[in-house]
Amino acid sequence: MxxxxxxxxxxxxxxxxxxxxxxxxxxxxxxxxxxxxxxxxxxxxxxxxxxxxxxxxxxxxxxxxxxxxxxxxxxxxxxxxxxxxxxxxxxxxxxxxxxxxxxxxxxxxxxxxxxERKLKIPGEARYTGKGVSYCAICDGNLYKNEAIMIIGAGNSAIDEAIFVSKIVKHVHIVHRNEHFRADEASVNELKAMPNVTFHLNTIPVEVLGDGKGVTGVVVKNIADGTDKTIEVKAVFPFVGxxxxxxxxxxxxxxxxxxxxxxxxxxxxxxxxxxxxxxxxxxxxxxxxxxxxxxxxxxxxxxxxxxxx
Ligand SMILES: Cc1cc2nc3c(=O)[nH]c(=O)nc-3n(C[C@H](O)[C@H](O)[C@H](O)COP(=O)(O)OP(=O)(O)OC[C@H]3O[C@@H](n4cnc5c(N)ncnc54)[C@H](O)[C@@H]3O)c2cc1C
Structure with missing residues (x-):
């Protein structure tokens, strides 16, 4: 040595x-x-x-x-x-x-x-910091009068969704199956929120934007194979x-x-x-x-x- x-x-x-x-x-x-x-x-x-x-x-x-x-x-x-x-x-x-x-x-x-585990879909990397964020508690406040999307249904996804649903106009929850891994009490609390829509059996396919920020997300229903676009200004993936x-x-x-x-x-x-x-x-x-x-x-x- x-x-x-x-x-x-x-x-x-x-x-x-x-x-x-x-x-x-x-x-x-x-x-x-x-x-x-x-x-x-x-x-x-x-x-x-x-x-x-x-x-x-x-x-x-x-x-x-x-x-x-x-x-x-x-x-x-x-x-x-x-x-x-x-x-x-x-x-x-x-x-x-x-x-x-x-x-x-x-x-x-x-x-x-x-x-953070990434979604690995088109648009995710491009709009990270411009609407795609991995911390709703931190960045939810930026979208007070907007619709946003949370992807995932584990404890952190549901907790962050409860928090952010009290701030933003509307929360879309996108979850790949019908079962929730999060605590039942938390899931029930979120279900009781008037401004939350659940998209079950659904996966994100592409983050859309106008160059400056997120404008929506294309999602696929894996039960029936149909695609649709959900208009949101922010996407928060919580897939671990x-x-x-x-x-x-x-x-x-x-x-x-x-x-x-x-x-x-x-x-x-x-x-x-x-x-x-x-x-x-x-x-x-x-x-x-x-x-x-x-x-x-x-x-x-x-x-x-x-x-x-
Ligand atoms: C989108 C987002 C928003 C957030 N907003 C807030 C907020 O508003 N308020 C708040 O308090 N917290 C916020 N957080 C959480 C906060 O950023 C983290 O808790 C904090 O940064 C953790 O600090 P750290 O030093 O432990 O790790 P990090 O900040 O992750 O830093 C780790 C560093 O290690 C380096 N590194 C990794 N691997 C290696 C390697 N093999 N060799 C050499 N270097 C390596 C990385 O390059 C990085 O610079 C946010 C997090 C995210 C993702």
Whole structure:
């Protein structure tokens, strides 16, 4: 190991969780490195508006991302580009493999978030951020006097539909069969809403738009094979999301769904391997909970390094 630089702490992911960890580590004069496979900001970069981050008036998601990035940069930290592909443990350090080569770290903070399962239909990618959104609680407010569509019928789909049906003019629920996976009480609450229409045995086929935003969705009834267009200004697919943790396969630190399990200091069962933000098993995935985790893990990782 004579020629290899071992970084004390490596943060993987520069969303709000990773950038907060960087701010706390920089302010503690700790030696660390932060890498991301894309531009810093994570999911904030695909959020139209954030209006629930304390102390900040309604702000575009990319603008909040840039503010955090500026704060990180102002502390003398640069964010490096690298996509981490595997993390493994040697006796007293981690080997972090990436498309930019190997890195070595005494402690690693995983902050790689989640990846929404996509519908994989025409128009979805083109109108993401222009009416296609994966967070109705966050973006439903933008469509107060409009009809919107929720795709899916699991707990998060139904909960977000209940929330958004109190805000928007009309909610179309598109669900591929007749049975709901969500809690019966929640489904009944949604069914009682006067402005909700269910399209069962139905799948989305194409998101339509005018170049600037969504105008409708073509759906297919799989029971009778007929197509129709439903006019909506926004589409919220909730067909699941997965934690981005493939690179952790070597470790037994995830629940059955792939979310990382941590203790109150954000450390996994592997000493020195920390995890923060949406990638963790938790009840609320928001910017404020991601930044919370980042602050805790940064100081805990710094303590861990000093103990070694
Ligand atoms: C459309 C939408 C709107 C939202 N609106 C709001 C809102 O209004 N208010 C709110 O509080 N929350 C909102 N959220 C939720 C919020 O954005 C997330 O909870 C938050 O971004 C999670 O932060 P994170 O740092 O854990 O993960 P992320 O923001 O997902 O960041 C993870 C980072 O890790 C990087 N990464 C992933 N894999 C690798 C790898 N292998 N190697 C290197 N880097 C990697 C990614 O590029 C990314 O930059 C919204 C989410 C969505 C999808």
């Amino acid at each position: 004579a020629n290899k630089e071992i970084i004390p702490i490596l943060i993987v992911g520069a969303g709000p969780a990773g950038m907060t960890a960087a701010i706390y580590l920089a302010r503690a004069n700790a030696k660390f490195k932060i890498v991301d496979k894309y531009a810093p900001g994570g999911k904030m970069n695909i959020t139209q508006h954030v209006d629930n981050y304390p102390g900040v008036d309604t702000i575009g998601g990319p603008d909040l991302a840039f503010k955090m990035f500026e704060q990180v940069r102002g502390l003398g930290v640069s964010i490096d580009y690298a996509e981490v592909t595997k993390i493994r443990k040697e006796t007293d350090y981690f080997v972090v493999e990436s498309d930019e080569g190997e890195m070595y770290a005494k402690a690693v903070i995983v902050a790689t978030g989640t990846q 999301s997965d934690a981005v943790t493939d690179f952790l396969d070597e470790f037994d630190v995830r629940d059955e769904k792939g979310f990382v399990l941590v203790d109150e200091e954000m450390m996994t069962s592997v000493p020195g391997l920390f995890s923060i933000g949406d990638v963790n098993k938790k009840v609320l995935r928001q910017i404020v909970t991601a930044t919370n985790d980042g602050a805790i893990a940064a100081l805990a990782a710094n303590r861990f390094i000093k103990r070694k």
